[in-house]
Amino acid sequence: MADPFNFELVSPERLLVSEKVTEVVIPATLGEMTVMANHAPTMTTIKPGVVSVKLASGQVNKYVVFGGFADILPTGCTLLAESAVPATELTRDALQKRIDAAQAEIANAQNYEHKTKLEQFLGQLADLNGAVIPG
């Protein structure tokens, strides 16, 4: 049995989760990573994707996050998401809305660098759209 540690998922609007967990899978920008207790201190940015949280009770909760970063310490993990929703509450329509918004932003983007970044973001969103939501 893995050791439990504190995990917090916060978005600018509210604190979504603050609980003892044994395992968290984070969609880091450079690839998914699993965080367990006593992880080396790490700071990473995250891309849009699914955070899967395994509670100390063994229950697994999933949340969809849209970018942000994670602050990992041996004693705990804090995920600062720009926007986050429980996976069960995310609908295809809501996601499509975000994709549309991102597309509109690309059309308006002035400089090249910004545009690349947005296109990357859009790609990640599209991945999410295909993979995460069944049906």
Added chain:
Amino acid sequence: MPSLKDLKNRIASVKATQKITKAMKMVAAAKLRRAQEAAEAARPYAERMTQVLASLTAANAGNAEAPLLLSGTGKDQVHLLIVATGERGLAGGFNSSIIRLARDHALKLLAQGKTVKILTVGRKGNDILRRTFKENIVDYVTFREVKQLGFVQADEVAQKVLALFNAGEFDIATLFFARFQSVISQVATAQQIIPAKFETAEAATTASSALYEYEPSEQEILEDLLPKNIAVQIFRALLENNASFYGAQMSAMDNATRNAGDMINKLTLSYNRQRQAQITKELIEIISGAEAL
């Protein structure tokens, strides 16, 4: 001397006013609770953000290639004042205290020969500042239609600010808003957001506590986070402002209700007095009429 009828009308109208102010007070109280909750819910994120940035900043101190948002442009010629006020009035000194602070700041800068640009958030601030600083206002954002303040709105403001900064339109940005202390006290505050400033004590403790691994590089994370931080700071200011607004409105409306009560008492007193006087007068007329017979 107003007639009895006049007094009666005035009492009725003051009573109606009192009803309105009372209702507004109740509404403000309910909204205040929501606004306060929102401000509290946003606090962990903002605190974490500051902590992380402070440690990153400490790690990047003295780095010549640090992003401009952190180190500034090295000049302080052009100042951008972001003035966040309420959309509505009837909130006591709420709007005017923020505006006064911003105006004093602007006048001081102008006296020093600096250039001042103003971005107003909220209708009230725009209306009032436009009178004195018409040519200084570069942009204006209003959330009049917005029911619940979200991060999206703050981001909108932040994007405008960042676009201006990237275009080299200003060197230093200061944010003006009212910090919510309690229902009866809101303090107009000026906070410098570009270049970012952190309390050094906090930075020292967090920086020493952990040797982080950064993924991707420190520099990249910093570049990613700094613009986000602007949005977060603005979001926080907007929420504080919102809570302050309802707090101020609540106490203003409470005062108004009490004043209306006092006024009703006074008017009722003179109404009764006059009624008595009239009755006495009529009696005298009747008696003296009877005596004359």
